[in-house]
Amino acid sequence: MAVYTDINEIDLKAFLAQYEAGELLSYKGIAEGVENSNFLLHTSKFPLILTLYEKRVEKSDLPFFLGLMHHLSERGLNCPLPLPRKDGELLGELSGRPAALISFLEGMWLRKPEAQHCREVGAALAKMHIAGEGFELTRPNALSLEGWQVLWAKSEARADEVEEGLEAEIGAELDFLSIHWPKDLPAGVIHADLFPDNVFFLGDTLSGLIDFYFACNDLLVYDLSICLNSWCFEKDGAYNITKGKAMIEGYQSVRPLSAAEIEALPILCRGSALRFFLTRLYDWLTTPAGALVVKKDPLEYLKKLRFHRAVTNASEYGLIA
Ligand SMILES: Nc1ncnc2c1ncn2[C@@H]1O[C@H](COP(=O)(O)OP(=O)(O)OP(=O)(O)O)[C@@H](O)[C@H]1O
Ligand SMILES: N[C@@H](CCO)C(=O)O
CATH class of the missing domain: 3.30.200.20 (Phosphorylase Kinase; domain 1)
Structure with missing residues (x-):
């Protein structure tokens, strides 16, 4: 709690x-x-x-x-x-x-979202990106490449306690991402944490977005990669391409992606999987036993990261060219 x-x-x-x-x-x-x-x-x-x-x-x-x-x-x-x-x-x-x-927002978050809900989330995310235009304040993403290095430095020495070999694997991933991270894609205000528990529905209709406390300025399509990670995998760790396709179609129905954004999707998905792996790992290692909070499993995001590493083309997410 x-x-x-x-x-x-x-x-x-x-x-x-x-x-x-x-x-x-x-x-x-x-x-x-x-x-x-x-x-x-x-x-x-x-x-x-x-x-x-x-x-x-x-x-x-x-x-x-x-x-x-x-x-x-x-x-x-x-x-x-x-x-x-x-x-x-x-x-x-x-x-x-x-x-x-x-203000109190009516609605409930969905414990078992389906493809139709993913489509609505995609569209709502794109609407948020457009509505964010013209906001006069800016905030760099504290949990991007630099922030990941800081978190990693605090967890690295104990990472193998969570899974053997993690220290080497994550070190290599950080090196790869810092060399290949895309620049020059459309940027703006992103939500940066639009997980199912931050989207309310009334019945099957999306009623609102909450929890803007990671919002920042970053690449817009990075936000979509966060949603693909948090909405489109099943409990057994499998990527659900039907959900992914619906999410991307919903997004593009409001804000079409450029060819460069589409090409960058696999690496952005790796980055966002790593971001949630790292915050969860840090919390896993530092939250005292008995604290009134349910710790989230870092390994869920490690599995997602490994999935994205094997993706060679954004069409594997359900994107139709
Ligand atoms: N504006 C709101 N209207 C209705 N309920 C809300 C609102 N804001 C928060 N809540 C309730 O409080 C819960 C926790 O809120 P929130 O997600 O902002 O917390 P958090 O600690 O920042 O969580 P997270 O782990 O997602 O970062 C929500 O799941 C929801 O039940
Ligand atoms: N949505 C995050 C928690 C808030 O940062 C997670 O599931 O790890």
Whole structure:
């Protein structure tokens, strides 16, 4: 369960008094998520999500994340809207952590997404990329090549505890990606973590995107590679080409990919598989036993990385030329 920082009713009521949010009726910690502490609040006015930002979120990045949600929502994307305080600030502090209130989005995330849902996610991702145009703040991707090296340096010495031979394999992968990583592809604001648990559906209709706390400026098609990794593999580790095809078609129905973006897809998929492998590996090795959070399996992403390494052409993802 992701509640790293506890809150008490007295502090919460004082925090809420800084907003036009009505009277507190109830609050409870939300079990899902691994990054931040989240609470669902009911007030006399409306339901709200309270987020306390934890270790991987830099306070200086919060204006980017909160401002982006505002920007996207103004451009018609269904995503949470940060509630301003009475003094106009979007960010406050609670229990010693930076904290914000955001609107509650109706819907549920899908435990077993099908191809039709992947198609909708592809289209929503492309819409987000277009809606992100004109956002005035920028944030480099802290979890790209350089960030991977930093994470790896902290985990490398113990990597073979997780699987024999990992130290050599991942070292070689990082070397390969740093030489071959594409440049000069269309770039803009990307979500960078659009996993199934960050997409809400009402029935079979996509109702909104949440969790913009890894959003940054990077290659747009890298975001698509993250979605292919997180939506289009089955539990047994097999890539589902029907889902991949639907996801890519959905994306291209809104924003067609260039030939250079298509060509770069296999290497971008390797990079995004490595990115989630590395954060999971670091957490696996450093999260204390008994912490109230479910650790995610790094080996799931190692298997995906190995799959992409064997891909020679983007058509293997279901892309029809
Ligand atoms: N705006 C919202 N409306 C409704 N529910 C929300 C909203 N924001 C968050 N939640 C709930 O809180 C849970 C955790 O939120 P979120 O994914 O932002 O947390 P996180 O710790 O950043 O997670 P992650 O592991 O995906 O990075 C969601 O699965 C959802 O149940
Ligand atoms: N979506 C990420 C967790 C948040 O970074 C993962 O599944 O590893």
